[in-house]
Structure formats: structure tokens, C-alpha cells
Amino acid sequence: MNIVEYTPDYENDVKDLLTQLQTFLSNIDPQGIIVVRENYRDGYFAHAMTAVKKHAGKVFLATEGNKAVGAAICLIPPYGEESRLTTTCPKCGFISDLVVAEGMRGKGIGSALLARAERYFAEQHCEQMQLCVSTYNTGAIAFYERQGLLKDCFYLRKPVGQSQTDLKLPEVCKSGPMA
DSSP: OEEEEOOGGGHHHHHHHHHHHHHHHHHHOTTSOOOOOTTHHHHHHHHHHHHHHHTTOEEEEEEETTEEEEEEEEEOOOOOHHHHHHSOOOOEEEEEEEEEOTTSTTSSHHHHHHHHHHHHHHHTTOSEEEEOOOTTOHHHHHHHHHTTOOOOOOOOOOOTTOOGGGOOOOHHHHHSTTO
């Protein structure tokens, strides 16, 4: 397994990996909010590559032979006004997506991609690295914690107009790592 920078030769592999990730996330979302739209494969890839260009980003791939089996999309977005008013504004690298192909997990690929992303952020003089992960993705949370990432913040959501007694939280929400 090698870690390389993205080239257009791997476009279809990256699209497949991102679609695999989105499909997984939609399958574990008990509220049914995360979906895989008909135009997701091409549309999200275009969106991600635009973000990479706009935010001093890189895409790193884990390859086996001539196939990408993992991807990490790394960005360095600027801070907005709220951050300038409320934080010390450390330069921060952001991993928008990290995915390893099914059947290839548990082989150190995710760890290698995360290490390469961190090295890139260090080369760019970032002081922090962050990413977002669904609270339902307990395997990913455990993986990131093993890699030394710390829980920082998470979003809370409630359907408008429902009382507490009307809410039907999935078991993972009641007993998961963020409960």
C-alpha cells in the first residue's frame, strides 16, 4: 500500500469511495436525513475538488496496485469573523472526508491516510487538525480516538414542533459514545 497525491487517473476510484462513504452514512442515519442523491457521485466529487482548490487543499490516496482503496480530502479553510472574535484562531487543517474501501479496513490504511494528512497540515504550519464525524458512526469515533483526536463539539438536532415525549431516539443516541 502506498500513499500518493490525487491525480485524475484515480477520479473514478475516488468517486466510488466517496459514494461508498455516503451510502454507509445514509444507512446508519436513523432520522433519514443523510441521503445519496442520483447526482451524488459526480456532484459531490466536483464540490470536493472545488473546495480543495479554494482552500489550499490536497487529496491523499491509499493505493494498491493501480487502484485507490482509501482517500483523505484535506482543506485549510480561512477563519470567519465569528472565529476571529471568539477564538485564538490557530491555523487549522480540516479533513472533509476520510474513507477506506470496504474489505480493506483494519489494515492500517486509515491510520496511514490520517498520518499523511497530519504531515501535510504540519508542512502548511497548521497548529490544529480537525474533522467531523457522525455520532452514529461509532466505529469511526473509536478509530479517531485511538489516533489521538479528542472530542471537541457536536451538533444537537430536534425536529421542530415535537415535544420531548414525542422524540424517538435510536438506541445508539441513548447509549452511544456521545450520550
